[in-house]
Amino acid sequence: MMTKNYIKLAIRNLRRNKDYFFINVFGLAIGMACAILVMLHVWTQTHFDDFHPDDNRLYRATIESKMGSIGTNFAVTPPRFAFGLKKRVPEIEQACRIYKSERKILLKTKNDEVLDAPSLLFVDSTFFDMFGFKLLQGNPATCLSKEKSIVITKSMAKTYFPEGAIGKKIISENDTKWTITGVVEDCPYNTQIQYSALASLPTLELPNNSWLSSFLYTYYRFKPGVDMDKPAPPNAIGGITDIEYKLLQAYLKAATPEIERTTKMTPQEFHDMGNNFIIKLQQIRRIHLFSHLNYEMSKNANIETLIVLGAISLLIILIAAINYANLSTARLAGRTREIGIRKLLGSHRRDMARQFLAESITISFISLFLALVIVELAFPQLEKMYQFSSPSLSQSLLKLSPIIFGIALVTGIIAGLYPAFYVTRFTPATILQNQKKLGPRAKGLRGVLVILQFLFSIVIIYSTSTIYRQLNYIQSKSIGFDKNNLLVLDNSTGLGDNRDAFAERIKALPRVTDLSYSSAVPGQLIDMYTFHKMNDSTNQNYLLQVNWADNHFLKTYGMHFIDSTKAIPGKSTEPKHLFSQLNDSTAQAGSETKPIAVILNEKAVQYMGLKDPVGKHLLRLLQNGDQVEYTVKGVVRNFHFESFHEEVQPLIFLPEVPRFSRFTSIRFKSPPSDKDIAEVKKIWEEENPTTLFSEFSMSDNLQKQYTEERSTGEVAVAFSFFAIFIACMGLYSLMALITVYRTKEIGIRKVLGAGTRELVFLLSKETLQLVVLASLLALPLAYQISRLWLSRFAYQVNLSITNYLFVSAAVFAIAIFTVYRQLWRTINADPAESLRYE
Amino acid sequence: MINLQDISKVFTTREVETRALTNINLTIDKGEFVSVMGPSGCGKTTLLNIMGLIETPSSGTYYFDNRIVSSLSERQRTDIRKESFSYVFQSFNLIDELTVRENIELPLIYQKIHSTERKKRVDNLLDRFNLGHRSDYFPQQLSGGQQQRVAVARAIVSRPRIILADEPTGNLDSTHGEEIMRLLTSLNEEGTTIVMVTHSKMHAQRAQRIIHLFDGHVVTENFTMPTGI
Ligand SMILES: Nc1ncnc2c1ncn2[C@@H]1O[C@H](COP(=O)(O)OP(=O)(O)OP(=O)(O)O)[C@@H](O)[C@H]1O
Numbered sequence A: 001m002m003t004k005n006y007i008k009l010a011i012r013n014l015r016r017n018k019d020y021f022f023i024n025v026f027g028l029a030i031g032m033a034c035a036i037l038v039m040l041h042v043w044t045q046t047h048f049d050d051f052h053p054d055d056n057r058l059y060r061a062t063i064e065s066k067m068g069s070i071g072t073n074f075a076v077t078p079p080r081f082a083f084g085l086k087k088r089v090p091e092i093e094q095a096c097r098i099y100k101s102e103r104k105i106l107l108k109t110k111n112d113e114v115l116d117a118p119s120l121l122f123v124d125s126t127f128f129d130m131f132g133f134k135l136l137q138g139n140p141a142t143c144l145s146k147e148k149s150i151v152i153t154k155s156m157a158k159t160y161f162p163e164g165a166i167g168k169k170i171i172s173e174n175d176t177k178w179t180i181t182g183v184v185e186d187c188p189y190n191t192q193i194q195y196s197a198l199a200s201l202p203t204l205e206l207p208n209n210s211w212l213s214s215f216l217y218t219y220y221r222f223k224p225g226v227d228m229d230k231p232a233p234p235n236a237i238g239g240i241t242d243i244e245y246k247l248l249q250a251y252l253k254a255a256t257p258e259i260e261r262t263t264k265m266t267p268q269e270f271h272d273m274g275n276n277f278i279i280k281l282q283q284i285r286r287i288h289l290f291s292h293l294n295y296e297m298s299k300n301a302n303i304e305t306l307i308v309l310g311a312i313s314l315l316i317i318l319i320a321a322i323n324y325a326n327l328s329t330a331r332l333a334g335r336t337r338e339i340g341i342r343k344l345l346g347s348h349r350r351d352m353a354r355q356f357l358a359e360s361i362t363i364s365f366i367s368l369f370l371a372l373v374i375v376e377l378a379f380p381q382l383e384k385m386y387q388f389s390s391p392s393l394s395q396s397l398l399k400l401s402p403i404i405f406g407i408a409l410v411t412g413i414i415a416g417l418y419p420a421f422y423v424t425r426f427t428p429a430t431i432l433q434n435q436k437k438l439g440p441r442a443k444g445l446r447g448v449l450v451i452l453q454f455l456f457s458i459v460i461i462y463s464t465s466t467i468y469r470q471l472n473y474i475q476s477k478s479i480g481f482d483k484n485n486l487l488v489l490d491n492s493t494g495l496g497d498n499r500d501a502f503a504e505r506i507k508a509l510p511r512v513t514d515l516s517y518s519s520a521v522p523g524q525l526i527d528m529y530t531f532h533k534m535n536d537s538t539n540q541n542y543l544l545q546v547n548w549a550d551n552h553f554l555k556t557y558g559m560h561f562i563d564s565t566k567a568i569p570g571k572s573t574e575p576k577h578l579f580s581q582l583n584d585s586t587a588q589a590g591s592e593t594k595p596i597a598v599i600l601n602e603k604a605v606q607y608m609g610l611k612d613p614v615g616k617h618l619l620r621l622l623q624n625g626d627q628v629e630y631t632v633k634g635v636v637r638n639f640h641f642e643s644f645h646e647e648v649q650p651l652i653f654l655p656e657v658p659r660f661s662r663f664t665s666i667r668f669k670s671p672p673s674d675k676d677i678a679e680v681k682k683i684w685e686e687e688n689p690t691t692l693f694s695e696f697s698m699s700d701n702l703q704k705q706y707t708e709e710r711s712t713g714e715v716a717v718a719f720s721f722f723a724i725f726i727a728c729m730g731l732y733s734l735m736a737l738i739t740v741y742r743t744k745e746i747g748i749r750k751v752l753g754a755g756t757r758e759l760v761f762l763l764s765k766e767t768l769q770l771v772v773l774a775s776l777l778a779l780p781l782a783y784q785i786s787r788l789w790l791s792r793f794a795y796q797v798n799l800s801i802t803n804y805l806f807v808s809a810a811v812f813a814i815a816i817f818t819v820y821r822q823l824w825r826t827i828n829a830d831p832a833e834s835l836r837y838e
Numbered sequence B: 001m002i003n004l005q006d007i008s009k010v011f012t013t014r015e016v017e018t019r020a021l022t023n024i025n026l027t028i029d030k031g032e033f034v035s036v037m038g039p040s041g042c043g044k045t046t047l048l049n050i051m052g053l054i055e056t057p058s059s060g061t062y063y064f065d066n067r068i069v070s071s072l073s074e075r076q077r078t079d080i081r082k083e084s085f086s087y088v089f090q091s092f093n094l095i096d097e098l099t100v101r102e103n104i105e106l107p108l109i110y111q112k113i114h115s116t117e118r119k120k121r122v123d124n125l126l127d128r129f130n131l132g133h134r135s136d137y138f139p140q141q142l143s144g145g146q147q148q149r150v151a152v153a154r155a156i157v158s159r160p161r162i163i164l165a166d167e168p169t170g171n172l173d174s175t176h177g178e179e180i181m182r183l184l185t186s187l188n189e190e191g192t193t194i195v196m197v198t199h200s201k202m203h204a205q206r207a208q209r210i211i212h213l214f215d216g217h218v219v220t221e222n223f224t225m226p227t228g229i
């Protein structure tokens, strides 16, 4: 067979040129390995929640409310939303709500064995009707319809109830006894709905009557045939679809009384003030990659990261393919005479071109094999880095095999096409006549290819440096409070009446300097509520983040008031003093006798347009129509409650309400040690034996906000290294080929009086030109990729041109070094040796 | 000026040893014009290469200007070459990527001669060698004889102290050959030392001395009369 013959010839040819073969295979293999690893990652990330039945009809609904310039951005919805709208919008076929407690809930067996259930979800009975999770035991239609029923995972059932789980009891905090009514498969890795147990939602005593306060997720399945993409009527705002518009209309109608009560406006006035609600539907499959809301059920991935990694790995493959094309044509250039003669003897151009393609595709597949070996070795590392549990490697590879196979084939074709064209470009006569002129240089198309390689390398290295500079920037940028030496305890509401005793005992520890109870701490989610300015004729609504905090909060966190002389004339700015004032006037929420003292951050002052904020009065309307009055007692400097992905939001400190105080923040003199934590835990368990001790270090926890970025950085560094390595390997061997053909010229020049310096300049001038050109051309692409990656951050490091020059200079230095190593021998050899070359 | 003592050159290539030169003793004084003759493969080119510090002898001592140069480093030899020697190679050794003009100009660039001066000298030689109309051609676009003339022009453009010419007239017709010989003679009269390999008895007669090489040995040294033909 013809093809077999080509491959045989190709292999013989490759055997004969081992160095060249090695460089090509090695480069291509690394490039492909990078690409395959990225593809595996992309593949897992793009296959989230694609296993539910009718998943193209399955949506999560969210509701955004916008008050002036500030809006809520919640993935959660109000409790009445799901079924309230199902009743009113006929297109909805089924609905299901999921509530996920932010804190860990303690679950025990009857024999006081604590269950390891990090993610307990409370769901409606329609859960198994909606989602594709397999119930292994129990009745999917009814297992969650009774109160106090719970479904546990297979592995949990195996661990804690080896002799059968159905019908057994699980006891939660405050002694609720749950009955196990089903066993579900373990949660797949590729879902956003991560569960370790499912409990019936109606059992929980949640404020179930609101259309406005959002705290649980709403999923809808729409009837078949509903056109989900139909655009809304033109009068609708925000580029929504028809179905979203219908949901919104139904929602506004249903929620009007409550809106009027809490906003002091009719829906029309509300709208006219520039406020609005928007209902959005997110296809369940797209949530993991495209949704970046607050209160997401689990950490979502970033499409930008995938694009950047994908682009980088594609560039690496291209660099390797270019090596191949360049080296094979450079080799050919020295053999033009031979090719000419062969052609004279009657060999067909097409045969030769085919021969080249066969050679390059063979190389490409040998590289693929090597790449798979590399992937096999590197995969566990990647898995650890990205902390995803994925299906087994071979299984994913199998699913990806058509693409991988395709990449190898395309790479082979790209790499072989240029040499194939190159060889067919000349007629025998031109080759024989001009054989000397055709000696390989890094010029023309080959020069362009070398430029591309360096361009890609510079783009990759620059993007990597941007990632690192941003991570550094995050590390060094002030967040407005002292995040170090802080230990935070969750579940603190469970302290109940012992909270004062607990606080006293902790404060008595010699290494503890302060302690504060609050409803929210930085890095954790924070509630938003609507406020009004007192005596504001417009009645405008303002959305503020609310932290109910005690009078030690600012001191414990090292937060500062803004310049006293300007903002709080004649008043002390000592945090302690202000807070004691604040505490004096603390009345229980709802009492209307005395305004409650509050503190705003700078952003809130700016957002509400308060001049001389201190002493100003604010209002909040409660759901029952009551109103609470507040006086601003101080303005605190902006600080970052959320990560640098988000802008600083307007925030208000309200006096602490013990039943909201989920967190205890403890400041130590130095980073809390294991011993410190053990001491705190002991006191906790003595004062509060019923709730789970759950602690974290503030600074560690804030670090976690950037885990993904950090691992992207690590991957990118590895990629940069490979990119420049492969490019230099190519340049090195290209220079080797070029210098072989230029040795004679070097010899002549030496004899004519050229010194080392002149020769080095002569030979590196071309490389210099190429790298300079490459770095100029790389600029826009490098900026674009860097910007894309940075776009996730509200606070971005400046894209620096010095850094860019530095990267270019570094790439140039590496290139020159590569070239010198190659040239050194030739330059220092006896000219006689060089002159003998013919 | 050039003083070779017991110079030998052995080429070792894969088990085969070739003795190109054996115990050569030779002195060439300043201002001399010496021809080297001998059958093909007898070591003429090798001798010239050693004299011109392009190749190092396997044994023996080379005194150049009373200084031992046979053991100098490549860098030091480069300096001497640049100062004192010019070469006309048997195979021309023109640089393919440079035009005729650039090829001739190259030694002047390495000697850091100013560009107006360079242009003057190169133009002068182009004229003299009938190469004016070919000055922008590349070597492979020239005939063998034209290439040889370019090679000679490149050798003399830098006004060296010593010219080592390996068959400078080998590819030329008698008119052009004669022209080159006249040129070399007049350079010699102006004081340039010349060592020339040639197969032409007639051209060899131009020199003051003819060295006959046979199988790596100097067989005779004939003194000729400067009167020539
Ligand atoms: N680099 C080399 N390696 C091996 N042998 C060599 C080398 N250079 C020259 N020789 C051998 O040395 C001998 C002398 O060569 P050389 O080039 O000096 O001869 P030549 O007298 O110039 O001949 P011609 O008149 O043909 O130019 C020859 O036998 C040649 O084969």
Ligand SMILES: [Mg+2]
Binding pocket: B044, B045, B046, B090, B166
């Ligand atoms: Mg010779």
